[in-house]
Amino acid sequence: MKELAFIKRSNERHWVGDGFPVRSIFSYQDIAEEMSPFLLMDHAGPANFPATSHQLGVGQHPHRGFETVTIVYEGGVSHRDSSGGGGTIGPGDVQWMTAASGLIHEEYHSPAFARTGGAFEMVQLWVNLPAKEKMTAPGYQGITADEIPRVALPEGAGEARIIAGQLGDTRGPARTFTPMNVWDMRLKAHHRVTLELPEGHTTALFVLKGAIRLGNRHPVRTAELAVMERRGSQLVIDVEEDTKLLLLNGAPLDEPIVGHGPFVMNTQEEIVQAINDYNSGRFGQIGR
Ligand code: MN
Numbered sequence: 562m563k564e565l566a567f568i569k570r571s572n573e574r575h576w577v578g579d580g581f582p583v584r585s586i587f588s589y590q591d592i593a594e595e596m597s598p599f600l601l602m603d604h605a606g607p608a609n610f611p612a613t614s615h616q617l618g619v620g621q622h623p624h625r626g627f628e629t630v631t632i633v634y635e636g637g638v639s640h641r642d643s644s645g646g647g648g649t650i651g652p653g654d655v656q657w658m659t660a661a662s663g664l665i666h667e668e669y670h671s672p673a674f675a676r677t678g679g680a681f682e683m684v685q686l687w688v689n690l691p692a693k694e695k696m697t698a699p700g701y702q703g704i705t706a707d708e709i710p711r712v713a714l715p716e717g718a719g720e721a722r723i724i725a726g727q728l729g730d731t732r733g734p735a736r737t738f739t740p741m742n743v744w745d746m747r748l749k750a751h752h753r754v755t756l757e758l759p760e761g762h763t764t765a766l767f768v769l770k771g772a773i774r775l776g777n778r779h780p781v782r783t784a785e786l787a788v789m790e791r792r793g794s795q796l797v798i799d800v801e802e803d804t805k806l807l808l809l810n811g812a813p814l815d816e817p818i819v820g821h822g823p824f825v826m827n828t829q830e831e832i833v834q835a836i837n838d839y840n841s842g843r844f845g846q847i848g849r
Contacts, residue, residue: 563764563793565779566595569786578619580670581605581683586767586786589689589818589825595788596763597813598689598739600627600825604769604784606682607635610670613678618669623844624660625835626695626825628688630735631656632724632745632807634769636681637671643845646701649673653706655724657735662696663835663844684769684807686743692816692827694738708734709745718752718800721745726810728756741811748773748800756796756808764789764796764810771804 569592571584583603587596610617616639631638633650640656641647643665650656651671658666674681690697709722710731723733726742735743740759748754748771758764766773766787773781777799781787789796791813817827824835838844 562776563758563789563796565775566788566790568779568781569788571784571786577603577605578617578668580617580619580668582608584784586784589820592788593818594813596765597815598741598811599763599765599809600687600689600818600820602684602686602767604684604767606680608681609679610636610674610681611678613670613675616669616672616675619667621665621667621847622823623663623665623839624823625663625839625844626660626831627690628657628659628661630686630688630743631658631668632684632686634682634684636679636683637674638683639669639671640666641847642666642699642701643847644699644701645848646699648701648703650703650705653709653722655704655709655735657702657704659690659697659700661690661694661699663838664699665844665847667847682769684767686809687825688737688741689814689818689825690738691814695826695831702735704734714748714752714754716752717749718754719746719748721808739812739814742808744808746804746806746808748798748804748806750800750803752800754798754800756798757794758796758810759812760794761791762810762812763791764808766798767807767809769805769807771806772801773804773806774799774801
């Protein structure tokens, strides 16, 4: 059975632009090796926004060397990037953006959400790319809720939406560069859920809302991240309250990480190159 390695609690909140009040759940600046291939995760909301005359959010900024995965729970997000990617995603939808060699993008509340306001909640996850893929061409996967298969857990214990990876015979739609599972899970109180995951891979559970217990001992509550040991393949979750959680599981990359703001590479030289390339306009521009 997989044992708990540690729990990370996050209390600090900050704003990304004027549209995203986020809690930083983890970052490679604190826990890099333990979370690889995942670099960073922010939880925006839950929050309520009034109707606004313009779209709140964050304007043009670059990324290089990784992927950003945006999962919307409530509200709507619109995105455009310099590689021609773009779209609006709503509750249950996922945007899987491969920055790779570099792009410039903007992230705003959707026009419809700005008009009405209301409840807003999303997660943005940064997924690292292996060194040999960091300078590959950018890409964009807009994944709608109806494309994400749901797997009912045994004995009415809830369900898993398979965004990436595989549970039993069910495969998620996201194309990834390295093996990983990203599952949006809803678990029912007073059930035990047992999952089989690849031995040696990183495994972490982020509780968006609810309460679980791991190995029948360690409580994990709202806004907490539980990072598991890599050994063992069986993950046992005892669900104490109805719980919404995100399961992250993936093969660690075991490569050096050097990051600077929106760039995450393997060496300092590559960071300097990224800054130079961005400053000389080589990341392109967002079309009109
Ligand atoms: Mn961004």
